[in-house]
Amino acid sequence: xxxxxxxxxxxxxxxxxxxxxxxxxxxxxxxxxxxxxxxxxxxxxxxxxxxxxxxxxxxxxxxxxxxxxxxxxxxxxxxxxxxxxxxxxxxxxxxxxxxxxxxxxxxxxxxxxxxxxxxxxxxxxxxxxxxxxxxxxxxxxxxxxxxxxxxxxxxxxxxxxxxxxxxxxxxxxxxxxxxxxxxxxxxxxxxxxxxxxxxxxxxxxxxxxxxxxxxxxxxxxxxxxxxxxxxxxxxxxxxxxxxxxxxxxxxxxxxxxxxxx
Numbered sequence: 004x005x006x007x008x009x010x011x012x013x014x015x016x017x018x019x020x021x022x023x024x025x026x027x028x029x030x031x032x033x034x035x036x037x038x039x040x041x042x043x044x045x046x047x048x049x050x051x052x053x054x055x056x057x058x059x060x061x062x063x064x065x066x067x068x069x070x071x072x073x074x075x076x077x078x079x080x081x082x083x084x085x086x087x088x089x090x091x092x093x094x095x096x097x098x099x100x101x102x103x104x105x106x107x108x109x110x111x112x113x114x115x116x117x118x119x120x121x122x123x124x125x126x127x128x129x130x131x132x133x134x135x136x137x138x139x140x141x142x143x144x145x146x147x148x149x150x151x152x153x154x155x156x157x158x159x160x161x162x163x164x165x166x167x168x169x170x171x172x173x174x175x176x177x178x179x180x181x182x183x184x185x186x187x188x189x190x191x192x193x194x195x196x197x198x199x200x201x202x203x204x205x206x207x208x209x210x211x212x213x214x215x216x217x218x219x220x221x222x223x224x225x226x227x228x229x230x231x232x233x234x235x236x237x238x239x240x241x242x243x244x245x246x247x248x249x250x251x252x253x254x255x256x257x258x259x260x261x262x263x264x
Contacts, residue, residue, distance in 0.1 A: 032128050050264065057259075078199050098160060098163075103202075108199070111199065123187075126190035128141055230264070237263065
């Protein structure tokens, strides 16, 4: 059985910022697009590591960690690589896991723990300043009758031993985080009571800044307010690390953030 990790992102996105190609909803909503580009400009002018190089450094930490853990036979490092691979190889007899390139991978269960179809694990996240979730490091048990009943791709595994879920037919190489909610309506699912990854709400996250644009009264496009927000994020992340220094990679990520100011 091939154990495959797909890193959800577009090829070489860190070389040149191109929101129009990947985030069309931002470019259609001109005020949102302007807001986000102002945030990036503030970042590049006032922080010690520019926006895209910072994302690339986070990515390198994550991918190096996944490689060093050694759970996977194949790591597909972008959506394009994933599509190319499954256009050439069958989706049968695989374990298939997907995550963004800035989330923390923890572990894989042993194959004898898994069931055919979709295996769903607890949802775990780090959000230092409550940008999208509750503030801090949290773990939520998953269940269809629980408050956490939507499936993120990074706390699920597809186990194609007998139950055949075709990666190409479902376009999983480009599917959004919650596409697995559709899959469980058709395919068998099994729930586990532990996490295999930690979703990380980073300072560079588009979804976090979109949330601020929609809901926050503070104008983060003002330099002083932006810098205060960055400083507070770094402070709160350090607090999370000191309380949870056993989390893989958190020390490296924490130290990288400290280099921003």
